[in-house]
Amino acid sequence: QITLKESGPTLVKPTQTLTLTCALSGFSLSTNGVAVGWIRQPPGKALEWLGVIYSYDDKRYSPSLKTRLTITKDTSRNLVVLTMTNMDPADTATYYCARRQEGAYNYWGQGILVTVSS
Amino acid sequence: DIVMTQSPDSLAVSLGERATVNCKSSQSLLYASNNKTYLAWYQQKAGQPPRLLVYWASTRESGVPDRFSGSGSGTDFTLTINGLQAEDVAVYYCQQYYTSPTFGQGTNVEIK
Numbered sequence: 374q375i376t377l378k379e380s381g382p383t384l385v386k387p388t389q390t391l392t393l394t395c396a397l398s399g400f401s402l403s404t405n406g407v408a409v410g411w412i413r414q415p416p417g418k419a420l421e422w423l424g425v426i427y428s429y430d431d432k433r434y435s436p437s438l439k440t441r442l443t444i445t446k447d448t449s450r451n452l453v454v455l456t457m458t459n460m461d462p463a464d465t466a467t468y469y470c471a472r473r474q475e476g477a478y479n480y481w482g483q484g485i486l487v488t489v490s491s
Numbered sequence: 492d493i494v495m496t497q498s499p500d501s502l503a504v505s506l507g508e509r510a511t512v513n514c515k516s517s518q519s520l521l522y523a524s525n526n527k528t529y530l531a532w533y534q535q536k537a538g539q540p541p542r543l544l545v546y547w548a549s550t551r552e553s554g555v556p557d558r559f560s561g562s563g564s565g566t567d568f569t570l571t572i573n574g575l576q577a578e579d580v581a582v583y584y585c586q587q588y589y590t591s592p593t594f595g596q597g598t599n600v601e602i603k
Binding site: 436 | 531535539543550586591592594596597
């Protein structure tokens with residue numbers, strides 16, 4: 374059974390760096406062709422793609438956010454980590470990790486609501 | 492960025508009737524070298540993560556009821572729900588993955 378689970382802080386202060394972890398189960402990022410992405414959703418708003426990391430360690434980021442984002446993986450622990458710097462109240466959102474297959478995202482975590490407030 | 496625009500923003504349909512959600516991209520999503528169209532549809536129920544319904548514009552994801560179908564080509568796409576059920580109440584999103592992925596603004600489908 375494939376599952377993904379996000380974890381991390383639910384409250385961060387403006388200008389701080391956010392670090393979120395996505396724990397993978399039922400599949401491995403060491404398998405060729407596998408990819409995991411991050412998508413966020415501000416309350417009541419649409420989905421926004423943040424970035425993706427592939428099994429061969431290639432990474433792609435949203436052009437509008439790429440200066441603030443870093444995605445890494447720990448294959449031995451089957452984890453994917455998202456780091457976003459210089460957090461702002463506008464970054465308040467539910468952050469999802471999801472498995473990418475055939476270009477689309479077919480398995481999603483439940484998401485974690487991150488609030489940016491002083 | 493490719494801009495995805497959905498219409499309508501909200502839609503009320505009677506149980507058992509057809510619901511149609513439209514999505515338009517600012518450029519073609521057809522990749523000529525493999526003849527594939529880089530578009531997906533998702534369903535998001537309240538308080539839940541999105542669920543993939545359709546990819547490659549018209550390929551239904553495993554386990555998705557066959558009342559859901561995707562169609563279209565180039566820049567204009569449609570998600571059709573034939574015989575709306577109560578459990579289909581949700582927000583539906585289109586997403587392109589031709590380039591850096593972008594989503595539409597969502598269409599809220601409810602029961603009339």
